[in-house]
Amino acid sequence: xxxxxxxxxxxxxxxxxxxxxxxxxxxxxxxxxxxxxxxxxxxxxxxxxxxxxxxxxxxxxxxxxxxxxxxxxxxxxxxxxxxxxxxxxxxxxxxxxxxxxxxxxxxxxxxxxxxxxxxxxxxxxxxxxxxxxxxxxxxxxxxxxxxxxxxxxxxxxxxxxxxxxxxxxxx
Numbered sequence: 001x002x003x004x005x006x007x008x009x010x011x012x013x014x015x016x017x018x019x020x021x022x023x024x025x026x027x028x029x030x031x032x033x034x035x036x037x038x039x040x041x042x043x044x045x046x047x048x049x050x051x052x053x054x055x056x057x058x059x060x061x062x063x064x065x066x067x068x069x070x071x072x073x074x075x076x077x078x079x080x081x082x083x084x085x086x087x088x089x090x091x092x093x094x095x096x097x098x099x100x101x102x103x104x105x106x107x108x109x110x111x112x113x114x115x116x117x118x119x120x121x122x123x124x125x126x127x128x129x130x131x132x133x134x135x136x137x138x139x140x141x142x143x144x145x146x147x148x149x150x151x152x153x154x155x156x157x158x159x160x161x162x163x164x165x166x167x168x169x170x171x
Contacts, residue, residue: 003123007035017108023095050093084109087117
């Protein structure tokens with residue numbers, strides 16, 4: 001698929017632009033890997049964790065009235081995990097050494113996120129994904145709800161357990 005090759009090329013270029021970058025991954029917001037360069041890390045697991053972190057980060061920015069999600073930075077004892085929005089359908093996650101220049105990491109991460117968003121939108125189209133053609137053929141998707149933003153999950157009302165007695169009217 002052309003988008004995977006183009007995104008993989010962008011990830012390789014990131015290695016040359018960010019000293020101390022140890023890995024990079026581009027995925028859809030629902031956790032499907034588009035391309036990766038993460039030696040020693042399982043890309044599918046990292047993509048799934050990125051999707052989970054994206055959901056939490058989106059809710060946090062929303063709850064704190066900080067606008068749309070843009071990026072997330074996590075620092076561990078061994079280095080950084082930085083996640084950047086790449087349009088509305090993709091996300092870029094970068095792994096870096098503890099001594100990375102964080103300003104450079106942000107600058108290049110934001111630029112690459114924008115380029116990956118353009119690549120995904122050009123090759124797949126907004127709202128598409130790796131398996132969009134196959135899924136659309138099997139189960140046509142309903143039109144997207146413009147009020148629901150990417151990264152949000154529908155809220156379900158807790159259900160009453162089946163063993164609990166139901167309240168009786170009037171009594």
